[in-house]
Amino acid sequence: MSVWTAWLEVPAADRASREQALEHLAEKGFVITSREVSRDGPWRIEIFGEGDRTEVAAAIGAGWHWEELGDRDWVAENQRSFQPFAVGPFWVHPSHDAGSMPVGLLPLRIDAGMAFGTGTHATTSGCLKMLATLDRAETANAVDVGCGSGILAIAMAKLWQRPVIGGDNDAEAVEVAQENAVLNGVSDRCRFVHAFGLRNEALQARLPYDLVVANILAGPLMELAESFSAAVRAHGRVLLSGLLLEQADDILTVYRRWGFALERHIDLETGGAIWRTLLLQRT
Known part of the structure; x- marks a missing residue:
């Protein structure tokens, strides 16, 4: 079954409302990701799915870019963009990169992916x-x-x-x-x-x-x-x-x-x- 993505670059100020508008697609199993293309925007929002794209195409309308991903591991690609960071008493990091955790922090190992x-x-x-x-x-x-x-x-x-x-x-x-x-x-x-x-x-x-x-x-x-x-x-x-x-x-x-x-x-x-x-x- 073919894997595809639809993506759109939006101004930073529009990112939140755009993501909220896609929430119903996430609830149906499509994976929604976003990342900052450059500091202070714009942001690239991507929808990943496989097989029939009719439902997503009807929901998002025109203006989006579509790509067939073939054999690319798109979850792994998304994970590689996730870097370790500190928040409060926690050190959040992906499996592939624990980074240099500061002394005294609690590690949280979480991968970007399906949830x-x-x-x-x-x-x-x-x-x-x-x-x-x-x-x-x-x-x-x-x-x-x-x-x-x-x-x-x-x-x-x-x-x-x-x-x-x-x-x-x-x-x-x-x-x-x-x-x-x-x-x-x-x-x-x-x-x-x-x-x-x-x-x-x-x-x-x-x-x-x-x-x-x-x-x-x-x-x-x-x-x-x-x-x-x-x-x-x-x-x-x-x-x-x-x-x-x-x-x-x-x-x-x-x-x-x-x-x-x-x-x-x-x-x-x-x-x-x-x-x-x-x-x-x-x-």
Whole structure:
């Protein structure tokens, strides 16, 4: 079956909205990547797939460039563009390059590939930074909703040396997260399940949670507010990311209705857009 890519270069300021518009394709199994072509833009957004391209062509319209990839290992090519870096107390690196890790950091071995979450995007970096500010004594029971690559659950397991559970509505992402837990030596502390939000027997069995982490998108975050409120203990927290700065007020309005109050936030930039990570506490 032929492997193909469709790509488009966009201004840095447009990158975030373009990526969000492609989210429905990622949910159907197509791989979406983006990288900065030059400092301060533009960005190259690529969609990878195999076989029939009709669905993608209808979704993206004209103006995109199409290439047949033949026998090229496009996942490996994407991985080679991923370089080690520090974020908070973590050293994030791919399998092929551990780099020179500074003393005292916790290694997170994550490869770019079939599931979202390598730490390079502001949403994931914001979560990693925020996790490092939390008191271990107040995070005994944590869940990662929409775990993607598993990077946040793995980070929590390493940071706090305790079991963490995660879930994702993409069965392939669950497999990737499990593999990454093995690579990071925390397979005994990380469990990942196929779930839509918190709708899974294993996730329900661990209620109430001290901490719910969700790095997804603004729309799903608002839809999950009620279930998160029911799942978090009194004075427990939710850590929310995947939202642009201009979406934060809408998220806060919804979560306040369900008994949460803003504790603090982190703003980081990626691709010319500001992304906000929120820490809320249930009152």
